[in-house]
Amino acid sequence: MTMSLGRSAWLIAFVGVVALKVVTARITDIVLFGDSYTDQSRAHSIANGTYPGKDYKEVYPPADTAADGGFQWPFYLGLYGNYTIWNYAVGGAVCSNKLTPLSDIPDVSSGQQAWFVQDHVVRNGTSHQKLLLDPASFIVIIFVGTNDVGVNSFVTNDQGTNVSLPNVADCQLDTLRQLHALGARQFIVNSLVPLQLTRLYSDSSDPTIYYPSPPHNGTVWHRTIFNLVHSLNRILRDGVRTLDTEWGGGGSVQWFDTYGFFEEMYNHPARYFNGSVPANVTGQCHQCPDPDDWRQCGIGDCTPDERDSYMWWDELHPSEQTGRNLAAEMHRKIEGKSKY
Numbered sequence: 332m333t334m335s336l337g338r339s340a341w342l343i344a345f346v347g348v349v350a351l352k353v354v355t356a357r358i359t360d361i362v363l364f365g366d367s368y369t370d371q372s373r374a375h376s377i378a379n380g381t382y383p384g385k386d387y388k389e390v391y392p393p394a395d396t397a398a399d400g401g402f403q404w405p406f407y408l409g410l411y412g413n414y415t416i417w418n419y420a421v422g423g424a425v426c427s428n429k430l431t432p433l434s435d436i437p438d439v440s441s442g443q444q445a446w447f448v449q450d451h452v453v454r455n456g457t458s459h460q461k462l463l464l465d466p467a468s469f470i471v472i473i474f475v476g477t478n479d480v481g482v483n484s485f486v487t488n489d490q491g492t493n494v495s496l497p498n499v500a501d502c503q504l505d506t507l508r509q510l511h512a513l514g515a516r517q518f519i520v521n522s523l524v525p526l527q528l529t530r531l532y533s534d535s536s537d538p539t540i541y542y543p544s545p546p547h548n549g550t551v552w553h554r555t556i557f558n559l560v561h562s563l564n565r566i567l568r569d570g571v572r573t574l575d576t577e578w579g580g581g582g583s584v585q586w587f588d589t590y591g592f593f594e595e596m597y598n599h600p601a602r603y604f605n606g607s608v609p610a611n612v613t614g615q616c617h618q619c620p621d622p623d624d625w626r627q628c629g630i631g632d633c634t635p636d637e638r639d640s641y642m643w644w645d646e647l648h649p650s651e652q653t654g655r656n657l658a659a660e661m662h663r664k665i666e667g668k669s670k671y
């Protein structure tokens with residue numbers, strides 16, 4: 332009896348030491364930069380007149396819905412991992428407005444980073460800065476590129492004459508270097524998703540709400556976007572490895588194969604989609620019957636019960652259920668348990 336009590340006391344003490352180690356290394360905060368694939372409602376807030384959104388607090392449904400028709404994946408990541416989420420992503424954003432200008436929306440390399448600095452870095456002059464977050468306690472996730480390579484940019488050959496994919500990749504890597512200089516030490520770069528699977532970049536030449544006119548050649552877009560996504564992903568992945576080596580333990584950057592994970596969902600839909608109709612990875616829930624009139628969008632949508640059956644919410648954006656799946660996999664990634 333005494334013996335067994337002593338043993339459990341020892342066990343508790345031992346477990347206590349192990350738990351302490353885990354606690355000191357625990358990730359408590361996630362910082363995100365990106366576009367509408369990640370934004371909860373900053374873009375809406377800006378459109379609503381609260382630009383530049385410094386004191387903006389995330390608005391969640393039913394007050395507002397993200398580009399996935401509901402809660403965006405960082406919300407679920409926060410839920411699954413008990414993380415505090417700092418989501419600086421804005422719908423429509425690119426890595427750099429100087430490289431691939433589409434709008435004045437705060438970009439990942441400057442405007443979004445400026446928000447991060449406002450929230451987390453104390454500066455009292457040019458040379459002194461202090462990061463308020465513990466570098467061991469947070470991870471930065473960058474997930475951008477869809478707009479950089481998309482319509483009115485590379486896929487339609489509208490990029491600047493002196494702008495190439497390596498410039499776009501370097502923009503992401505330089506953003507990591509800047510955040511590293513501010514004191515951040517742990518990063519994940521998400522690859523671009525298989526955009527050729529979306530309605531917008533399918534091989535159909537039919538107009539869509541995101542490109543109602545002029546007429547385009549769907550076959551050409553479909554093939555071009557495939558090449559762009561693969562090329563940018565390859566350059567980024569190699570760059571991430573180089574940067575990880577460059578920091579030599581004074582920082583770590585991991586690659587998340589979002590492309591591979593989306594392919595997995597596409598190829599095994601029944602494992603991932605659970606609405607009231609059979610899983611659907613080719614169509615989308617949200618309908619825009621007249622591509623020239625966005626006010627008609629919503630007519631013919633799937634029902635709320637059916638939503639989670641769809642991989643795509645609309646002609647470009649993943650669904651909320653795809654976001655839950657991504658969040659769950661990203662949580663595994665952060666815990667070192669993901670193969671992506």
Ligand SMILES: *[C@@H]1O[C@H](CO)[C@@H](O)[C@H](O)[C@H]1NC(C)=O
Pocket residue numbers: 372375376377379381390394395
């Ligand atoms: C838009 O502005 C209104 C009025 O200020 C506010 O109630 C609402 O929450 C804002 N919506 C968003 C998405 O910021």
Ligand SMILES: *[C@@H]1O[C@H](CO)[C@@H](O)[C@H](O)[C@H]1NC(C)=O
Pocket residue numbers: 359413
């Ligand atoms: C969630 O995180 C907070 C803050 O880091 C912590 O106080 C709380 O104990 C955590 N809850 C669980 C269930 O782990």
Ligand SMILES: *[C@@H]1O[C@H](CO)[C@@H](O)[C@H](O)[C@H]1NC(C)=O
Pocket residue numbers: 455456459
């Ligand atoms: C700024 O911070 C540095 C480092 O903490 C300190 O040495 C310096 O005196 C500060 N300068 C001002 C103007 O507060």
Ligand SMILES: *[C@@H]1O[C@H](CO)[C@@H](O)[C@H](O)[C@H]1NC(C)=O
Pocket residue numbers: 491493494498
């Ligand atoms: C492209 O040219 C413009 C105008 O000359 C210049 O401002 C910009 O820096 C150049 N971009 C690159 C990536 O070289």
Ligand SMILES: *[C@@H]1O[C@H](CO)[C@@H](O)[C@H](O)[C@H]1NC(C)=O
Pocket residue numbers: 536548549550551
């Ligand atoms: C689209 O482009 C492909 C490849 O260049 C060509 O074979 C096809 O005829 C074009 N389709 C139309 C409708 O112009």
Ligand SMILES: *[C@@H]1O[C@H](CO)[C@@H](O)[C@H](O)[C@H]1NC(C)=O
Pocket residue numbers: 605606607636639652655656
């Ligand atoms: C589908 O699964 C997710 C978890 O991935 C769950 O949160 C959601 O409520 C489920 N949807 C339905 C319609 O059961």
Ligand SMILES: *[C@@H]1O[C@H](CO)[C@@H](O)[C@H](O)[C@H]1NC(C)=O
Pocket residue numbers: 609611612613614615616
């Ligand atoms: C998938 O959804 C679309 C609606 O976007 C529908 O037209 C199509 O028939 C569905 N496919 C299957 C296999 O259910």
